Amino acid sequence: MAASSITFSAPGRSRLLDGLTKSDRASILAAASTRCLKANSVAVHQGDAAEYLFLICTGRARYFYITPHGKKILLLWLMEGQIFGGSALLSTPTDYLVGTEIVKDSRLLVWPRRTIRTLAARIPTLLDNALSVATDYLTWYLAAHTSLVSHNAKQRLAHVVVTFANGFGRKTSEGTCIELTNEQLSNAANVTPFTASRILSSWQRTGAVVKTRGQLILRSPKQLLTFDP
Numbered sequence: 001m002a003a004s005s006i007t008f009s010a011p012g013r014s015r016l017l018d019g020l021t022k023s024d025r026a027s028i029l030a031a032a033s034t035r036c037l038k039a040n041s042v043a044v045h046q047g048d049a050a051e052y053l054f055l056i057c058t059g060r061a062r063y064f065y066i067t068p069h070g071k072k073i074l075l076l077w078l079m080e081g082q083i084f085g086g087s088a089l090l091s092t093p094t095d096y097l098v099g100t101e102i103v104k105d106s107r108l109l110v111w112p113r114r115t116i117r118t119l120a121a122r123i124p125t126l127l128d129n130a131l132s133v134a135t136d137y138l139t140w141y142l143a144a145h146t147s148l149v150s151h152n153a154k155q156r157l158a159h160v161v162v163t164f165a166n167g168f169g170r171k172t173s174e175g176t177c178i179e180l181t182n183e184q185l186s187n188a189a190n191v192t193p194f195t196a197s198r199i200l201s202s203w204q205r206t207g208a209v210v211k212t213r214g215q216l217i218l219r220s221p222k223q224l225l226t227f228d229p
Contacts, residue, residue, distance in 0.1 A: 014055055014081040016129050024123045031119060032109040037102045043084070046099040050087035053116045056080050059106025063098045076140050077103070077184045082133070088113040089120055089130055139167030144188040156189040157199050158224040161209070164188075165218045174210065175219035185216075 017025050032055070037043055043054060046066055056078055063075035063084070075098060078084055084100045088111070111119070120127040143163035148156070161178070169176035186196035200216070203209045208223040209216055218224070 014083070015133055016055060016083050016126070018129055019125050020123065024125070028119055028123070028126065029109070031115050032111050035108045035110050037106050037108065039102055039105050041102045042099060043102055043106075043108065044096050044098075044100040046097070047095050050085060050090070050094050050096050051113045053083060053085045053088040053111045053113070054100070055083045055109040057107045057109060059102065059108075060104040061100050061102050061106060063100055065098045074187060076137065077181070077187070079179070083130070086130055086134060088116055089127065091117075136167065139163065140188065143167070144190075148190055153189070153191040153195050154199050157185065157191060157196055160185060160189045161216065161218060162221045162224060165221065169218065172217065175217045176221075177215055177217050179215045181214055182211075 017028065020028070034057075035054075037059075039059075043061060044052075046064075058080055060080070061078040061084065063078070065073045065075060067073065078100070085096065087094050087096060093113075116126075120130070143160045146159060146163070164178050164180065165176040169178045171177075182196050182200065183193050185200075186193045189196065191199075200209060200211050203224060204211050206223065208220045209218055211217075
């Protein structure tokens with residue numbers, strides 16, 4: 001499939017392309033090449049020169065970090081429509097701070113650094129969108145870090161859910177919708193997926209949240225944050 005013919009549907013629609021005219025969108029997609037990677041492969045190695053920007057068309061990936069002692073730390077999960085390798089947009093050449101591995105067979109759009117920077121200079125909305133995505137990632141890491149100093153699993157998960165809702169949730173008639181899986185939430189709150197599922201189920205029984213596959217609707221932030229330990 002040609003890059004210029006790729007379309008995204010919710011939730012895989014890419015924020016990188018939000019607000020663009022049809023012609024600008026077509027120009028950006030036409031400048032990309034397509035790369036298919038298998039699950040368990042590494043798309044980006046930590047410390048490599050940041051020479052490419054990637055967008056996930058189909059599949060799933062996640063960031064990881066290798067400590068100086070060789071320990072692998074799993075970080076943010078990436079879904080369809082999300083980007084990685086954003087350092088390629090910086091004016092000063094730099095290295096990737098973390099690695100990115102493919103979790104599920106994926107098809108990616110890839111832009112060389114020179115190409116994506118030229119496009120961003122010509123189409124300012126593209127850079128605005130990339131900065132917005134970077135803010136989402138900062139929100140994620142802020143929630144993950146602060147949750148570590150909370151006192152128990154329920155408090156940590158509550159803090160993560162509310163922080164994400166405030167940072168990049170989407171307002172609906174039912175509440176604030178957050179497109180995250182149980183596994184993503186459990187990673188951010190430093191709890192097991194089983195524990196996250198159990199706590200979310202208890203919140204759902206009280207009506208504080210509504211959980212469906214791949215997303216959560218937060219109906220009562222106050223109820224989450226005032227639950228007993």
